[in-house]
Amino acid sequence: MATNFVVPTKMKAWVYREYGDVGNVLRLNQEFEVPEVQKGQVLVKVLAAALNPIDHMRVNAVYKLPHFTLPAVPGYDLAGIVVKVGGEVEKLKVGDEVYGCATIYGTLAEYTAVDESTLALKPKKLSFEEAASLPLVIHTAYGGLERVGLSPGKSLLVLGGAGGVGTLVIQLAKEVFGASRVAATCSTGKLDLLKSLGADLAIDYTKVNFEDLSEKFDVVYVAIGQSERAVKAVKPGGSVVTIVEHSKTLPPPAFSFVSASDGATLEKLKPFLESGKVKPVIDPKSPFPFSQAIEAFSHLQTCRAAGKVVIHPVP
Missing domain, CATH: 3.90.180.10 (Medium-chain alcohol dehydrogenases, catalytic domain)
Structure with a gap:
């Protein structure tokens, strides 16, 4: 060089x-x-x-x-x-x-x-x-999961799983935070992508209303603006984090998260990127x-x- x-x-x-x-x-x-x-x-x-x-x-x-x-x-x-x-x-x-x-x-x-x-x-x-x-999406995905307290054994629903942030949330939830089960929403043509990233359940939002599912989740990560619906998919005592709705009053237990950019987070996640566990x-x-x-x-x-x-x- x-x-x-x-x-x-x-x-x-x-x-x-x-x-x-x-x-x-x-x-x-x-x-x-x-x-x-x-x-x-x-x-x-x-x-x-x-x-x-x-x-x-x-x-x-x-x-x-x-x-x-x-x-x-x-x-x-x-x-x-x-x-x-x-x-x-x-x-x-x-x-x-x-x-x-x-x-x-x-x-x-x-x-x-x-x-x-x-x-x-x-x-x-x-x-x-x-x-x-x-950089920005991995900071946002990691920071949001850390802030919401995702930990080994918990379940997660990602709204907007095929977007830049959502694709990283799915992978980090499984590989870094140890989530026991990850579900995510997307359109029909992206179901296979979500499964390839580690999603246990890929939900076609054009056919299924995620809040009507009998299964509820410990954490819901909102990468698109659906917090009103998201709180209906969380277990009692669970949490909802949104990265897109910052100016409105959010329904409990939802809260907003704004990412900060720092090289330390990138360094922390480097082993997962070098190994290919996070792509x-x-x-x-x-x-x-x-x-x-x-x-x-x-x-x-x-x-x-x-x-x-x-x-x-x-x-």
Whole structure:
């Protein structure tokens, strides 16, 4: 691996200068400024990126970060190579293959500056494309299960099992948290996918109302907005965690969870990724080339993707 990289001052990046629909406001800029590396940050040459629902929510201003300014590059997930190191960086060095979440600058660009604390060394078993698909969803899946107190012997129902988060929840519940039984909902064509990930019961939501099942669960993980129905599927004394409903009053025992991004979680789960016990799930239409980022967003917004929508290669 080369350790001498010539970093340009300008780069290709997808940029939005105003809020609105992705197709109307996102533009490919051929001469965007490469971000300066601050203390505690590294500059990463992005080789692959992935999209999440929060990415288009930020572009259309449904979700706003404090102190956020335009113009901006969308995207959180990335995998790439460290090409420059800022002051007070302790663990990473130039040439390291990394993956994680960029929380300040976006990832749909050739380069991005990232806090060292949100990155981890890429598992050798994974390609850059596979690694880029994981950070935000694996943080959300693991953090939600930890917060809700899933433990060995408990049963779990996942609402939205075929999505980016849901596919990881199923696997982590079985392999990391030791759930005795995992059920998950999806559409007809994705039942086999859920079973291949370890689901004991795959529920076709187009034919079955999960809350009408006689079986109830210790934990319900809501990856889609159905908390009102979810509380009808939980056992007495059980818990419901939702990752999508944060602004409304939730019916007990439901509560909302917002993920935080840190490299420590990625390091903790690395053995499961290296062994193949937990696998990335990439949507069959992926990867989208960098030039087709808008098409990738459009596919994500259909809510029909199975797993993650990935952009690769990045120039």
